[in-house]
Amino acid sequence: MIVPRDAVLAPTRVGEVIDGRWRLVARIGGGGMGEVYRAEHVSLGRVVAIKVLRPELASSAMYARRVLREGQAATLVSHPNIVRIEDLGIDEKGMPYLVQEFLDGIDLATFAQYRRGPVPARDLIPLLLPILDALGVLHDAGVVHRDLKPENVFLVRDGSGWSPRLLDFGLAVIAGHLDDQPRITASDVTLGSPAYMSPEQFRDPRHLTASSDLWSLGVMLYELLCGVLPFQGQSVGAVAIAVTHEIPIPLHRRVPGISPSLAASIMACLDKDPARRPASVRSLMAVLSAVHSTLPPPIAEEDLAPTERRSAIPVSPGPAISPAPPPPPDHGPRPAAYVIDDPMPTMPLGLVRPARPSPAPPTTATPKATEEFLRTRRAPGGAATRGQWALALLLGLSMLVMLGLLAAWRRGA
DSSP: OOOOTTOOOOOOOTTOEETTTEEEEEEEEEOSSEEEEEEEETTTOOEEEEEEEOGGGTTOHHHHHHHHHHHHHHHSSOOTTBOOEEEEEEOTTSOEEEEEOOOBEEEHHHHHHHTTSOOOHHHHHHHHHHHHHHHHHHHHTTEEOOOOSGGGEEEEEETTEEEEEEOOOTTOEETTOOTTOOOOOHHHHHHSOGGGOOHHHHHOSSSOOHHHHHHHHHHHHHHHHHSSOSSOOSSHHHHHHHHHHOOOOOHHHHSTTOOHHHHHHHHHHTOSSGGGSOSSHHHHHHHHHHHHHHSOOOOOGGGSOGGGOOOSSOSSOOBOSSOOSOOOGGGOSOOGGGOOOOOOOOOOGGGOOOOOOOOOOOSSOOHHHHHHHHHHTOOTTSOOOHHHHHHHHHHHHHHHHHHHHHHHHHHHO
């Protein structure tokens, strides 16, 4: 979950002990509904991430149910690419909390920002295929995520690269649990992500099917592959009108050379009619897998020239459950996850000879000063270089011009 740029941070709860077991160590993220803290077990020292409801929402039974439902939805199925929920409950202040595994990495939105442009299909597809598989398992269990976006796909470092995790089930719909799903309100839209919401989600968020998640996946793929959202607007209402009425620019026009089957499948996900979208998330998986098998592999880092090697992601991202923009100074130092480690290539220190400081040229063009300058600028072998002689000649000519001007002035006087 990402903190909005204009959001006011809630008072910190760092230092508090929740339920007598979990000590809140540092605030690491937050959003419209909850605050996320790095925490540790007071006895075992085990590090986790804890989401607590924002204080101003504590009196709302609807928001409290959402926190608890998030834990229920995430634990309804077991999948390695779904964030692991370890505990949930209500603290001494009557506020619900959710204990999650502590993840080390960055979200997919931040990954795309570090790349400084669209993400090529050969790099994006392997990151999303495990998420599609996790969604397929969720859909089989009757769960619709309802808030799919790049910020809710978290990339965890492992030995071979990145392992994605699906996050944030606070808006998930569970089949048979619709009694606590009120009709859409302004706060629902704020908690959701209008740019990724399907047309039917704007009309009636209670009765959604897996096809709504397919729409959100189509928006994600479109945006990440070309760097532009398919539907845009200056307000929630403008975005809603675009989503429900406008036809986006075809992806093959945004990304020349893209696989026709990949572009067609993504545009099918963005069909206004849910019945004309892909039959299931596994149908989209099959297309992405087939396309990826035909793409050339990325160029190995060691095959690039030193000047072509640019780190698209931080070398040592700081730990986070869901990274947010850097907090103000009073919330502690900025995590390393937000620092781009992209140094310029340098020579080994042992091969670099320190340069001797060069003397500055004389400020007064006198014969003595010129001779002293030339003496200090002579090459190691004792002979002045061609550039040094040119500089000396220039200084001599300057002195002659100055003397001529002085003589002319005296004659005029």
